[in-house]
Amino acid sequence: MRLLEGRVALVTGGSRGLGRAICLALAREGADVAFNYSRNDADAADLLERLQAAGVRGWASKTSVLDRAGLQTLARTLETDAGQIDILVNNAGVGQVVPLALMEEEDWDRVMSVNVKGAFLTTQAVMRGMIKRRRGRVLNISSLAGLKMMEAPVHYAASKAALKGFTEALAKEIGRYGITVNCLAPGILEEGVSTNLPESRLAEYLRHCALGRKGTFDECAEVAAFLVSDRNSYMNGATIVLDGGV
Numbered sequence: 642m643r644l645l646e647g648r649v650a651l652v653t654g655g656s657r658g659l660g661r662a663i664c665l666a667l668a669r670e671g672a673d674v675a676f677n678y679s680r681n682d683a684d685a686a687d688l689l690e691r692l693q694a695a696g697v698r699g700w701a702s703k704t705s706v707l708d709r710a711g712l713q714t715l716a717r718t719l720e721t722d723a724g725q726i727d728i729l730v731n732n733a734g735v736g737q738v739v740p741l742a743l744m745e746e747e748d749w750d751r752v753m754s755v756n757v758k759g760a761f762l763t764t765q766a767v768m769r770g771m772i773k774r775r776r777g778r779v780l781n782i783s784s785l786a787g788l789k790m791m792e793a794p795v796h797y798a799a800s801k802a803a804l805k806g807f808t809e810a811l812a813k814e815i816g817r818y819g820i821t822v823n824c825l826a827p828g829i830l831e832e833g834v835s836t837n838l839p840e841s842r843l844a845e846y847l848r849h850c851a852l853g854r855k856g857t858f859d860e861c862a863e864v865a866a867f868l869v870s871d872r873n874s875y876m877n878g879a880t881i882v883l884d885g886g887v
C-alpha cells in the first residue's frame with residue numbers, strides 16, 4: 642500500500658518548482674492531485690500529463706490564490722469530481738530581491754498577499770469539507786528566511802514568518818475536527834524563488850550550511866509527502882526546518 646493511496650490533494654502553485662515536485666511525489670504515493678497556478682498554461686499541461694502517466698487522476702486550474710470566488714468554485718468542483726479533498730498544500734509563493742529602502746508599497750502588498758492572504762483564502766475554501774468529514778491535512782510552505790535572522794528581503798521574510806503563526810493558530814482552532822496543520826520551512830533550494838539571489842548571499846548560506854549545498858525540490862517533496870500522510874498522525878502546529886543544517 643502506498644503512503645497516500647485513496648487520498649485527494651490540492652497543491653497551490655503546483656505548475657513549477659517545489660509545487661510541481663510535491664504534486665509528483667504525492668502522485669507517486671498514490672494520491673489524486675489537483676493543483677492551481679496563475680499564468681503559465683504550458684507548465685500546467687506538462688504536469689497534468691505527468692500526473693496521468695503516474696496513473697492517478699489530475700486536475701489543473703488557472704485560479705490565482707487571490708481569487709476568492711475562483712478558489713471556492715475550485716474546491717466545490719473538486720469535491721464533486723473527486724469526492725473529497727483530504728490534503729491541502731499551501732505552496733504558492735512569490736519572492737523579490739529588493740532592499741527595504743527601495744521597496745514600493747505595491748511590492749510589499751504583492752508578496753504579502755500571495756504568500757499569506759493566498760494561504761488564508763485557499764484554506765478557507767477547502768476547510769468546510771474537511772471539517773464535515775472530520776479529516777484533513779494542511780501543510781503550509783514557509784521558509785528558513787521566516788524563522789532565522791538571515792539576509793532575505795524583508796517582505797518575503799515577514800510573509801514566511803506569518804505562515805508559522807498561521808499554522809499554529811489554525812492547528813489549535815481545527816485540531817478538534819481531526820485536521821492537522823503543519824509547516825515546512827526549506828532553506829535555499831536549487832531554483833525557483835531563490836534563483837535571483839546575489840552570489841554573496843548564496844555564499845553566506847553555503848558557508849553556514851553543514852551539508853554545504855542547496856536542497857533540491859525532490860528532497861523537499863519527499864518530506865512533504867510524509868508530512869501530509871496518515872503515518873504522520875500526531876504532529877500538529879509544527880514547523881519542520883529542512884536546510885541541510887544551517
Ligand SMILES: NC(=O)c1ccc[n+]([C@@H]2O[C@H](COP(=O)([O-])OP(=O)(O)OC[C@H]3O[C@@H](n4cnc5c(N)ncnc54)[C@H](OP(=O)(O)O)[C@@H]3O)[C@@H](O)[C@H]2O)c1
Pocket residue numbers: 653654655656657658659660677678679680681682684704705706707732733734735755759782783784785826827828829830831832833834835
Ligand atoms: N526555491 C526556494 O529556494 C525556496 C526556499 C524556501 C521556500 N520556498 C517556498 O516554496 C514555495 C514554492 O517556491 P518555488 O521556488 O517553487 O517558486 P516558483 O518556481 O516561482 O513557483 C511558484 C509557483 O507558484 C505559482 N503562483 C505564483 N503566484 C500565484 C498565484 N497568485 N496564484 C496561484 N499560483 C501562483 C506559480 O504559477 P505561475 O507560473 O503560473 O505563476 C508557480 O507554479 C514558495 O512558497 C516559496 O516561498 C522556496
